[in-house]
Amino acid sequence: MSGDTASSGGIPHTDAAARRLAARLSLGVGLVLIVAVVSITIIMGSPPLAYQYVPLALSVVVLGLPHGAVDHLVLSRARGDPVTPRSLAFVGGLYLLVGSAYAAVWFLAPAVAFVLFILVTLIHWGQGDVYALLALVRADHLETRASRLLALIVRGGLPMLVPLIAFPAQYAFVAETLVGLFDPDAAAALEPAFSQPVRAAVAIGFGSLIVLATGFGFVRTSSGDRGPWIVDTAETIGLVAYFAIVPPILAIGLYFCFWHSLRHILRTMLVDPAAGAALERGALSAASRRFARDAAPLTAGGLLVLVGIGLLVPRTPATVPDVLALYLVTIAVLTLPHVVVVTLLDREQRLWSP
Ligand SMILES: CC1=C(/C=C/C(C)=C/C=C/C(C)=C/C=O)C(C)(C)CCC1
Numbered sequence: 001m002s003g004d005t006a007s008s009g010g011i012p013h014t015d016a017a018a019r020r021l022a023a024r025l026s027l028g029v030g031l032v033l034i035v036a037v038v039s040i041t042i043i044m045g046s047p048p049l050a051y052q053y054v055p056l057a058l059s060v061v062v063l064g065l066p067h068g069a070v071d072h073l074v075l076s077r078a079r080g081d082p083v084t085p086r087s088l089a090f091v092g093g094l095y096l097l098v099g100s101a102y103a104a105v106w107f108l109a110p111a112v113a114f115v116l117f118i119l120v121t122l123i124h125w126g127q128g129d130v131y132a133l134l135a136l137v138r139a140d141h142l143e144t145r146a147s148r149l150l151a152l153i154v155r156g157g158l159p160m161l162v163p164l165i166a167f168p169a170q171y172a173f174v175a176e177t178l179v180g181l182f183d184p185d186a187a188a189a190l191e192p193a194f195s196q197p198v199r200a201a202v203a204i205g206f207g208s209l210i211v212l213a214t215g216f217g218f219v220r221t222s223s224g225d226r227g228p229w230i231v232d233t234a235e236t237i238g239l240v241a242y243f244a245i246v247p248p249i250l251a252i253g254l255y256f257c258f259w260h261s262l263r264h265i266l267r268t269m270l271v272d273p274a275a276g277a278a279l280e281r282g283a284l285s286a287a288s289r290r291f292a293r294d295a296a297p298l299t300a301g302g303l304l305v306l307v308g309i310g311l312l313v314p315r316t317p318a319t320v321p322d323v324l325a326l327y328l329v330t331i332a333v334l335t336l337p338h339v340v341v342v343t344l345l346d347r348e349q350r351l352w353s354p
């Protein structure tokens with residue numbers, strides 16, 4: 001698998017059947033997620049707040065937290081190198097350094113740390129989708145680096161900006177609970193972001209970017225092969241509807257598991273010779289077992305980080321929203337080094353040097 005170096009435009013060609021299975025799974029699950037959850041929300045209304053937290057809570061063990069727990073293996077595998085004490089120490093050191101520096105920002109300036117969290121998530125979820133578009137959908141309308149950057153902003157902006165426009169009160173509530181773990185008074189600094197003029201400006205600005213990205217993509221495709229552009233556009237429109245209709249705690253919990261993490265896990269399987277070979281023969285359960293085994297130790301490690309931060313925060317989390325806020329802060333701290341690893345993986349797979 002990883003020894004298969006045939007590539008075009010920098011995107012590695014893993015074995016065709018494995019890639020097709022990964023593409024079908026990510027697109028199929030994404031489609032079901034959007035159609036099912038949007039329909040249920042329209043027909044039955046939003047579930048009570050307590051239920052909206054369930055997918056986020058489940059993401060501790062289901063796909064979410066585990067998706068980053070193979071970061072210590074993924075770069076070596078993508079390079080076709082053995083995993084060595086040195087390669088493990090590099091990723092471990094990165095997590096320790098970058099994670100603790102950013103954790104310090106949460107304690108010193110929690111409102112700044114929250115804004116950073118939204119920005120980092122936008123970039124990270126956007127970069128994940130750019131990979132899926134290029135490697136799984138074979139999006140040849142994203143030929144240039146500029147078009148990929150625009151796609152990154154659009155795809156990352158969907159989960160981070162559409163809820164701000166559509167559900168400012170819940171957005172503000174989550175911001176307050178995260179920041180409030182560290183300093184209850186600091187959240188006030190974020191209030192202007194939820195005001196009508198700011199949301200209107202974000203809606204106009206971000207809406208224009210979506211139109212621009214879609215239009216550029218259309219112009220770049222030949223009429224004979226619009227398939228990838230149609231998939232890209234359908235996903236974008238679907239996600240606009242999803243994040244505009246489904247309340248954000250629920251929407252983001254499900255998206256985190258069944259969109260971002262699923263796609264990244266498939267990506268890690270495709271660079272792993274053993275999991276990749278299993279996918280190649282359609283043995284998804286064998287590939288999943290292999291992933292689960294690889295991800296289990298550091299998923300437990302992530303939980304230790306959660307407990308550690310929980311012991312350090314000035315206010316002991318007492319309610320469900322507080323505990324979930326603690327979990328999100330843990331995710332934030334773990335995500336920053338994860339973004340570095342994924343960016344190096346992007347470079348290895350030449351996603352940004354077309
Ligand atoms: C839950 C939630 C929010 C933030 C979620 C974030 C920022 C999650 C980041 C997850 C990451 C980075 C996972 C790793 O891949 C918002 C937008 C405040 C709106 C209200 C609900």
Ligand SMILES: [Fe+2]
Nearest residue numbers: 067068264338
């Ligand atoms: Fe990720």
